[in-house]
Amino acid sequence: MEVIINSDARVASERAARVVARxxxxxxxxxxxxxxxxxxxxxxxxxxxxxxxxGLDFSRVTSFNLDEYVxxxxxxxxxYNHFMWDKFFSRININPDNVxxxxxxxxxxxxxCDAYERQIAQSGGVDLQILGIGADGHIGFNEPTSSFASRxxxxxxxxxxxxxxxxxxxxxxxxxxxxxxxxxxxxxMESRTILLLAFGENKxxxxxxxxxxxVAAMVPASILQHxxxxxxxxxxxxxxxxxxAAYYRWVYEGKPEWQQDA
Ligand code: PGA
Numbered sequence: 050m051e052v053i054i055n056s057d058a059r060v061a062s063e064r065a066a067r068v069v070a071r072x073x074x075x076x077x078x079x080x081x082x083x084x085x086x087x088x089x090x091x092x093x094x095x096x097x098x099x100x101x102x103x104g105l106d107f108s109r110v111t112s113f114n115l116d117e118y119v120x121x122x123x124x125x126x127x128x129y130n131h132f133m134w135d136k137f138f139s140r141i142n143i144n145p146d147n148v149x150x151x152x153x154x155x156x157x158x159x160x161x162c163d164a165y166e167r168q169i170a171q172s173g174g175v176d177l178q179i180l181g182i183g184a185d186g187h188i189g190f191n192e193p194t195s196s197f198a199s200r201x202x203x204x205x206x207x208x209x210x211x212x213x214x215x216x217x218x219x220x221x222x223x224x225x226x227x228x229x230x231x232x233x234x235x236x237x238m239e240s241r242t243i244l245l246l247a248f249g250e251n252k253x254x255x256x257x258x259x260x261x262x263x264v265a266a267m268v269p270a271s272i273l274q275h276x277x278x279x280x281x282x283x284x285x286x287x288x289x290x291x292x293x294a295a296y297y298r299w300v301y302e303g304k305p306e307w308q309q310d311a
Pocket of ligand 1 (some may be wrong): 086184
């Protein structure tokens, strides 16, 4: 794991955008795994800027989103499908045929999830996966005690996640869907590179447990300790409970320039 502590969320997001941009320039048909929520918004803004001002070309990129709420139509204003088009896809030149977001309205969910897994495999697998993290340590919607071997499937949100996500539903917990389709932890772990972003003090405990705690299903993101290329990109507040924060800064500052790919 590489822990990179930044002065604020914008600097962190620009750093993450540089990693994405470098991949897309080197591999124009890259497969990106994408996330929703408030955390990646500034990353998407920066990628939109790089597209508009520096010609970053997404025309051959394929994307797979992590998750979607069950029961929300893809054009529902609170669906993750709507979120992705509104915040990102409509403002870059991605080919809509290459965009994959779980469909929360399917009737045969297990068959649909198997097909989603097959599509990821047929695309060559995810080159770079963007992750946020829940205050409870979830990645995607893999809540605590999710199996590390899990694949794309239906999950039930915890009460805490329902409460945390109410801000996207007019602050009304009662209308937050209880179920979602999410890539599994096993699915996420097959990505070649992972960028996990976390900002704000309400993520500090989850980040400390993820980076420095034992690998445990109670903290799903802790499995990233077993990933060969996972970068944890933080702002100051999200790093506040890391025991070795000074060490991570020292490591980063001491990297030779050719290694500073983020
Ligand atoms: P957030 O959600 O980006 O809205 O904080 C992250 C997550 O739940 O994974």
